[in-house]
Amino acid sequence: MNVRGRVWRAVLFAVLLGAHIPPTLAWPLDDDGQGRPPTADGQILWLANGVGFCTADGDQGIPHLAPDGAGGMIAVWTDARSTANGVDIYAQRLNAVGTPLWAANGVVVSDAPNNQLEPQAISDGAGGVLVAWDDERPGGLAIFAQRLDDTGKTLWAADGISVTTGAADNLLAQLVPDGSGGAFVIWEQHANPDRFDTNLFAQRISAAGSPIWTTPVTITLALGEQFDAEATPDGSGGFIVAWADLRDAGDQNLYAQRLSASGVALWATDGVPVSSNPAVQGIGPIVADGHGGVFVAWYDYRSTGYLADAYLMRLTTSGDRAWPNDLPVVAALDLAEGPTDLIQDGSGGVILVAAASDASGVPGTDVLAQRVDAAGVFLWGAQPVNVTPWAEQQDFAVAVPDGRGGAYLAWVDKFSDPPGYDIMAQHLSEQGVPQWAGHGVAAVALSGVQDNARVISDGAQGLIVAWQDYRNDPDNPDLFAQRISDLHQLIFPLMRKHSGQAQGPALTNEEK
Structure with missing residues (x-):
């Protein structure tokens, strides 16, 4: 040899x-100026068409991923394998070579009576995972949480600890790491049965599963509804949260607030306006700017009233708008979804991902991406990069940073001949140039439906993608995963x- x-x-x-x-x-x-060898391409590192990490009976919900700190992943999902207690929460860990490390088909996070729904998962910083979810066991809706160590052992009370109390319905909004092994839990509280008066609250839970704040902290008690909250660590031990807001009658706007590690609101009471244009703005993903501020993305109907555009704003550490005007990142197109993801670029800016119809002049939906610096300047040209400029429908795109100013993307690729959905991935360089040949790398390419992809970085210049998979049963999805690398x-x-x-x-x- x-x-x-x-x-x-x-x-x-x-x-x-x-x-x-x-x-x-x-x-x-290299010769084409793209910062890569001319033969660069992505490679799948696990089994062809993915590793099945839960193929139990019944319906397995969308996987929510957290890195395990060793090149693998921890996935958390809702699971309907048992009809005795309703829908439960399960988890599984895969190592860097795609081997499931916990019990076959996952370990129980909570199988309490009634339904446990809408889980979120974040790393605990020690190889385990923190999980929070909506829980129907009290008769209404409450929020419970649990911590699992790197072996899949639950560390808090059986079936989780109760984060919320009282008769009001509480719906989990966000779970944010506190940097000390615990988490901030943010939720919507529906005080009235008609749910037209919704406010936002938060609590900090220690690594041991105890509430750190004496009582939950109020994020906003403004009139009307506050909902669809998105949150991110602020880099100083606290967090920033943004939400859709109906305090202004007949006008849906966006507001944000920053809270310290001790639960003190650092910006104006009830939040600062992100965008208050007289049109409907719907919250999108947010991400910290690395300087105590935040980038907020949203969809916006100001241009036509019926076709949405994707906008972006940066708020400074003091909650001031960093740019004089809202920034239209994807405009004058039929925004089909999004913005669907927003990630840091490693240089103080962000990469925004969305999907728009007919962006390439052929029927279908395309995945678009744009890189924006801290000053609000487009770095990939006046128009976003079209990642999928071909026919059919590509959507539900998600992304992770590549550590070099670019991004790894995954999306659902829908085709009609033969009909089915695949999961595809692509690597964009810091210049926004696709690095993998053709249509990218297939995480899975089978007949039938593979849907709802979620991604994390593998920590070694690649990504791990997990999805719902109907190959074994067209009515009850299983869960599969794949690792793809810039080999x-x-x-x-x-x-x-x-x-x-x-x-x-x-x-x-x-x-x-």
């Missing part, structure tokens, strides 16, 4: 063992080590 063959085998062996590859290695510019990014360090080459990938600023 020649040196090249031995190197490829060494690379694949290292990848399949989940070896840690420094994520800051980057290739110098070329893993090759050169081992080539240099094994062949003695002196040249190699350029070091980033972090390594110099």
Whole structure:
């Protein structure tokens, strides 16, 4: 076997063992100026068409993912395998090579009476996971939470701890890490049976499962409804939350608030306006700006009243609008979904992902992406990058940073001949150039339906994607996952080590 063959085998062996590859290695510019070798492409690292990590009877809900800190993932989902207690919550961990580490088909997070619904999951920073969900066991709706360690053992009370109390219905909005092994839990409280008077509250839960604040903290008690909250850590031990707001009669606007680690509101009472244009604004994803502020994305009907555009605003650490005007990122198109995701670019800006109909001039829906810097300047041209400029329908796109100014994206690719849904992925460079050939890499390509993809970074210049999969039963989905890597990014360090080459990938600023 020649040196090249031995190197490829060494690379694949290292990848399949989940070896840690420094994520800051980057290739110098090549002949096409894209910062990658001309033969770059993505590779699936687990079983073809994915690893089935829950194939139990009944319906398994959309997987919610958290990194395990070792190149794998922890997934949490609703599960209807048993009819005795209604819908329950289960979890499973897959290691870096795609092996399920916990009990077959997952461990129970809660199988209390009645239904447990709408779970969210975040890493606990120690290889485990924090989970919160809506729970019907009290007769109404309350919020419960649980922590699992890296072996899948529950660390708090059986079936979870109660985060909320009282007769009012409380609906989980967001779960945000506090940086100390605990979490901030944010929820909507529906004090009236008609649910037309909704307010937002929060509580901080310690790593041991105890409430840190004496009583829940009020985020807003403004008139009307406040709902669809999105939240993100503020980088200083607290969090920032943004929401849709009906305090202004007949006009749905967006507001935001920042709370400290001790639960003190740092911005104006009841929040600061993100956008109060006289049209309907619907909240989208938000992400911290790295300086105590936040980027907020939303869909907006101001231009026509019936076709939405995707907008963006940055708020500073003091809650002031950083830009003079709302920024239309995807405009003059028929926004089919979105913005569907918003991620940091590693340089103080963000990458926004959305989907629009007929963006490429052919029938269907395309996935679009745009990179915006901290000053509100488009970095990928006046129009967003069309990631999927072909016919049929591509939508429900999600993304994770690639650590080099670009992004890994995954989406549902719907086709009609033969009919079905696949899960596809693509890597965009820091210049917004697709790095993987053709239509990207298929996480799964089977007849039938694979839907509702969710992604996390694998920590080694790749992504892990999980989805609902109907291959075994057209009525009751199972859960599958796949790991996809920029395999070329893993090759050169081992080539240099094994062949003695002196040249190699350029070091980033972090390594110099």
